[in-house]
Amino acid sequence: MDTPDWGSPLGVIVSSRSPDGIRRYAVGLAGEVAALPPAAAAAAVSALEQEHAPRWVVWSCEEALAPLLEVTPGLRPTRVWDIAEAHRLLHGGWAAEPGRAWAAAHGLAPDTVPAAPTGDLFDLVGADDGPDLVRGDGHLRADTVTGAWLTTDDRLVAWAGAALACAGLQRRQAAALGSRVVPTVHSESAAAVLCVELARDGLPLDRAVVEELIGAAAGPRPASVDEELASRRRRDADVLRHVPGRESTDLRNPAQVKAMLAAVGVDVPNTRKWVLEDQRRVHPVVDALLDWRKRERIATTYGYRWLDTHVGADDRLRGHWTACDGAGGRMTADNGLHNLPAPLRPAVAAAPGHVLVRADLGQIEPRVLAVVSGDRSFAEATRADDLYAPVAARLGVDRGVAKIAVLAAMYGQRSGAAGEALKGLERAYPVAMAHLDRAYAVGVAGGDLRTFGGRLIRTGRVLGAEPVGANPQLDAARGRFARNAVIQGAAAELFKAWAATVRATTAPLGARIVLCLHDELLVHVPEEQAEAAVAGVNAALTDAARRWSQGAPVRFVSDTGVVRRWSEAKEGAQASDEGPGLVSGLLRRNSSNSAPS
DNA sequence: TTGACCACGTA
DNA sequence: CGTACGTGGTCAAC
Numbered sequence: 001m002d003t004p005d006w007g008s009p010l011g012v013i014v015s016s017r018s019p020d021g022i023r024r025y026a027v028g029l030a031g032e033v034a035a036l037p038p039a040a041a042a043a044a045v046s047a048l049e050q051e052h053a054p055r056w057v058v059w060s061c062e063e064a065l066a067p068l069l070e071v072t073p074g075l076r077p078t079r080v081w082d083i084a085e086a087h088r089l090l091h092g093g094w095a096a097e098p099g100r101a102w103a104a105a106h107g108l109a110p111d112t113v114p115a116a117p118t119g120d121l122f123d124l125v126g127a128d129d130g131p132d133l134v135r136g137d138g139h140l141r142a143d144t145v146t147g148a149w150l151t152t153d154d155r156l157v158a159w160a161g162a163a164l165a166c167a168g169l170q171r172r173q174a175a176a177l178g179s180r181v182v183p184t185v186h187s188e189s190a191a192a193v194l195c196v197e198l199a200r201d202g203l204p205l206d207r208a209v210v211e212e213l214i215g216a217a218a219g220p221r222p223a224s225v226d227e228e229l230a231s232r233r234r235r236d237a238d239v240l241r242h243v244p245g246r247e248s249t250d251l252r253n254p255a256q257v258k259a260m261l262a263a264v265g266v267d268v269p270n271t272r273k274w275v276l277e278d279q280r281r282v283h284p285v286v287d288a289l290l291d292w293r294k295r296e297r298i299a300t301t302y303g304y305r306w307l308d309t310h311v312g313a314d315d316r317l318r319g320h321w322t323a324c325d326g327a328g329g330r331m332t333a334d335n336g337l338h339n340l341p342a343p344l345r346p347a348v349a350a351a352p353g354h355v356l357v358r359a360d361l362g363q364i365e366p367r368v369l370a371v372v373s374g375d376r377s378f379a380e381a382t383r384a385d386d387l388y389a390p391v392a393a394r395l396g397v398d399r400g401v402a403k404i405a406v407l408a409a410m411y412g413q414r415s416g417a418a419g420e421a422l423k424g425l426e427r428a429y430p431v432a433m434a435h436l437d438r439a440y441a442v443g444v445a446g447g448d449l450r451t452f453g454g455r456l457i458r459t460g461r462v463l464g465a466e467p468v469g470a471n472p473q474l475d476a477a478r479g480r481f482a483r484n485a486v487i488q489g490a491a492a493e494l495f496k497a498w499a500a501t502v503r504a505t506t507a508p509l510g511a512r513i514v515l516c517l518h519d520e521l522l523v524h525v526p527e528e529q530a531e532a533a534v535a536g537v538n539a540a541l542t543d544a545a546r547r548w549s550q551g552a553p554v555r556f557v558s559d560t561g562v563v564r565r566w567s568e569a570k571e572g573a574q575a576s577d578e579g580p581g582l583v584s585g586l587l588r589r590n591s592s593n594s595a596p597s
Numbered sequence: 598t599t600g601a602c603c604a605c606g607t608a
Numbered sequence: 609c610g611t612a613c614g615t616g617g618t619c620a621a622c
Contacts, residue, residue, distance in 0.1 A: 252617055254603060272604065297605070301615055325613065330608085332613055339607040339614060360608095411610035476609055484611045488608095518608040518612090 006171070008079060011054035012160045013045060013064040016150035023067055026153075026160035029054060033160045035153035042072035055079040057167040059098045061192040061323075069200055078504060082189035083163060085323055086170045089181070089188055092448075092456035094326040102140045102162065105169035114142035133158045174454065180550065181454035184493055187548075188323055190500035191331065194513060195321035197503075202316025203337060203514050204524060206349040206565075210307055213344055218299030235299065239292045242285035251292060261285070294343075302336055302344060310335040315351075321516075323496070327462075327481070328489035329455045331496070331516050338517060348515075348566035350524060357511070357533045359560040360520035361495070361541070363387050366406050367556055368491045371549045372452040373435035377428060382555045395424040409436055410487055412480045436483050443482025444468075444475045453493035453548070457485045494556070495519060497548045501540035506533050515566075522566060530562045 010030040017023045025041035026033050029048060036044060045068060048054060058064035061082050069075055084096035091104045103113045114129070129141035133155070140162065143149045150156055174181040215221070219235070222228035240247045242264075249260040257271045264283045268275050273293065279286045311317050319335030332338065340348070350356045366387055370379040381390040392402035397420075405421035409432075426433045442449050446460040446468035459478045466474055499521060503513055509529040515522035525533040537560050545556040563569075 250618085254618085270603085293605080297616090300617075301606080327612060330612065334614060336606085336615080339605085341606055407610080473609085480609065481611070488612065520608080 006055055009052045009054040010057065010164065011045075011048055011052070012057045012164050013041070013068070014059060014156070014160045014163050015041075015064055015067065016144075016147045016156055016159065018147055018151070024153075024156060025068075026156040028160075030164055033157050035156045038067060038071050042068045042075055045077065046072060046075055049075075049077055053078060055081055055186075057081045057163050058083065059101075059163055060084040060096070061189070061196050065193060066196045066200070069196060073200075076507060077193060078190075079186070080189040080193050081167045081171070081185065082192045082323075083166055083170065085188040085192050086167070086174065086185045088324055089185060089329075089453075089455045090170060090173055090177070092458045094324075098145060098162075098166075099140045099142065101170070102166050103138075105166045105173065106138055108138055112137070112139065114139055117143050117146055117148065133162055177450070177454050180452065180548075183497075183547065184453035184455070187453075187493065187497040187500050188329075190503070191323040191496040194499060194503055194516070195323050195331070198321045198333070198513065198516070199318060201512060201514065202312060202314075202318040203348060203522075204351050204354075205311055205315050205317050205347050207307075207311070207315045209349065210311070210344070210347040213347060214298060214303055214307065217295040217343075218303050221304050232299075235292060235295060239285060239288045242283070242288050251289070251296075257289070297341065298344070302341065306336065324455075324492070327457070328485045328492055329451065330488065330492040330518055333516075337515065342567075345567040346565050348522070350564050353527055354524055355527050355530045356514075356563050356566065357523040357525055357530065357537055357560065358520070358563050358566065359523070359534075359537045359541075359558045361498075362557040362559055364491050364494070364519045364556070365410060365487050367554055368452075368494060369410060369432050369435070369487055370554045371552045372486060372490050373432040374552070375429050375431035375435070376553075378432045379552065379554045385557060391425075391428075394428050395421055397421050397424065409433060410483070412440075412483055435486075439486045440479040440483040443479040446475075446478060449482055449486060451486055451489035451493060453490065455489055455493070457482065457489065459485075491519070494545060494548050497544040498541050501544045502537050505540055506536040509533050509536065511536070534560050534562060 011028065012030065012033060013025065013027050015023050015025045023038055024035060025038060026035050027041045027044045028034050029052065034044070045056075056077050056079065058080060061080065065077065083098070083101050087096040087101035087104055088094060097116070099113050099116070100110060103110060114135070129135055129143065133141060133144070135141055141149060144159060150159055170185070171182060174185055211221070219231040222231055236251055239251060240249060243249065243260055246260050246263060250256045254271050258268065261268060261271065261283075264285060266279050266282050266286060268279060273290065276286050276290055280290070310319060317335065317337065319333050319337045321331065321333045321337075323331060325332045362385070366378075367382045369375075370382050381387050381394070384390050388399050388403045388406065391406060392399045395402055395405070397405075401421045405425050408422060409425055439449060443459040449457045449459065451457065459482045460468065462478055462481050468475060468478075495516070495518065499513060499516055502521060502523065506523060506525070509525060509532050511523050511525040511529065511533045513521060514524045521537065523533055523537060538558055541556055541558050545554070
């Protein structure tokens with residue numbers, strides 16, 4: 001078969017695990033693949049990486065790289081083709097097992113992919129697969145991933161060959177979709193490598209501060225179940241003492257809370273925070289309840305159990321990372337890595353001798369809109385540090401109005417004061433607005449879209465299985481989903497290209513990315529390399545944006561600074577006092593913040 | 598035990 | 609007629 005021009009040597013890493021848990025690899029450059037045990041495989045990858053810097057084809061980074069990186073922590077592959085990530089990009093959805101990716105790469109219908117063995121007696125269907133890796137009907141045999149068939153070195157080498165073949169077909173499909181898509185696969189694959197590293201390395205925490213913050217919200221660490229219950233009752237009592245006669249209210253039951261509030265004259269349709277915010281003055285129980293909710297969040301979700309379960313002995317918070325979610329393609333993480341409440345952020349702190357380089361992209365979504373729509377006038381506005389200023393000038397409105405109008409156009413909110421300014425936007429930036437309207441229309445019709453970088457977005461089945469046209473509300477929701485997905489998804493692609501570039505260019509400084517948060521990066525770096533890392537992060541943005549946008553005249557900006565704690569402001573970041581005042585001060589500031597506006 | 602709903606944290 | 613994600617609580621259905 002004629003292979004596409006990959007631009008660099010091609011390597012492959014696949015693995016299988018026998019039923020007794022022993023892992024074995026097939027590793028090598030294309031045409032020279034050998035079956036090896038883990039330590040030897042890691043050594044081979046290291047040597048080949050150094051000598052040839054190949055693009056490594058893997059069925060998935062998690063399967064192929066995670067165990068190798070445990071064996072050899074210094075291993076850092078730079079170029080990867082992750083078949084699962086390529087499949088998600090090219091064909092949509094999240095499921096991307098080898099059999100499914102293989103089928104899509106070969107143009108075989110997804111509903112004909114043989115089901116993987118389930119472990120019960122139907123496993124005997126494997127007998128229908130015949131003796132070979134590829135079945136008579138063109139599908140991969142079903143019992144590969146479980147390790148049931150990959151029992152010999154020859155079979156493992158054949159498995160590597162299948163990965164190379166699959167990647168070759170994917171690459172051709174990607175190239176056929178346009179010049180941006182192969183680079184997107186490269187970038188998404190790099191993000192998948194980064195996810196393995198993020199999961200392994202974790203986010204550095206200051207354990208003493210975590211303990212203190214949890215203590216301030218949830219009380220001291222309980223030594224027994226009884227103490228835990230007592231602590232919980234004390235928290236509840238702070239609310240219930242405001243409602244004599246209703247002390248038996250279950251604060252965790254919204255219906256009971258609603259009834260309790262009604263009894264003291266607070267009449268609300270539901271007990272959501274933004275509804276209760278306006279009722280603080282009606283009765284003191286409202287204030288107490290909102291404070292309780294904040295403490296309860298930390299006590300339950302980010303309390304001692306969370307600390308003990310997810311923060312290691314090395315004071316690192318670890319979770320599972322994915323390179324793309326099911327919809328727009330953003331990275332996801334669990335165990336609180338992506339939704340850590342702001343009051344806990346002072347606990348995210350550099351290890352001794354290190355600092356955090358914190359960088360976030362400014363106004364990324366409107367800038368992305370300028371790229372993906374090709375609107376030259378809107379692109380002109382991105383030359384400003386504050387994009388809303390030139391837009392406001394062009395529209396003849398206040399900056400605040402311009403901002404709301406732009407956000408309304410992108411996210412679909414039509415209520416409020418944005419109406420007039422929206423008309424101005426459509427006159428001033430018709431190309432950008434038409435791009436959003438087109439995405440909305442495709443969503444309403446249940447059609448398929450691709451992001452700027454080529455990710456397939458299917459709208460037909462989002463939010464349920466109801467057919468298009470049957471439910472106008474559902475159609476509109478699909479439209480909003482689609483309009484948002486082309487922006488959010490493209491922003492995610494740029495972000496990952498940036499993160500991958502930062503990972504590659506700052507590694508020689510000893511820098512490691514420890515958190516990715518949609519438009520924000522935290523890089524952990526030895527103190528003496530802080531300034532070099534800042535420069536590297538900023539240069540990486542310029543570089544990644546130019547490559548991602550293929551030279552579009554759109555400017556992207558990053559607010560980049562050096563901090564010891566995530567909570568510190570980036571500019572003029574002086575280390576705040578680290579005494580006991582830190583914690584109580586932050587809690588106070590947080591609660592007073594939420595009172596007005 | 599599972600799934601729906603609520604509620605709320607992040608971007 | 610903002611969207612996306614993850615988490616933990618309760619409740620109803622199984």
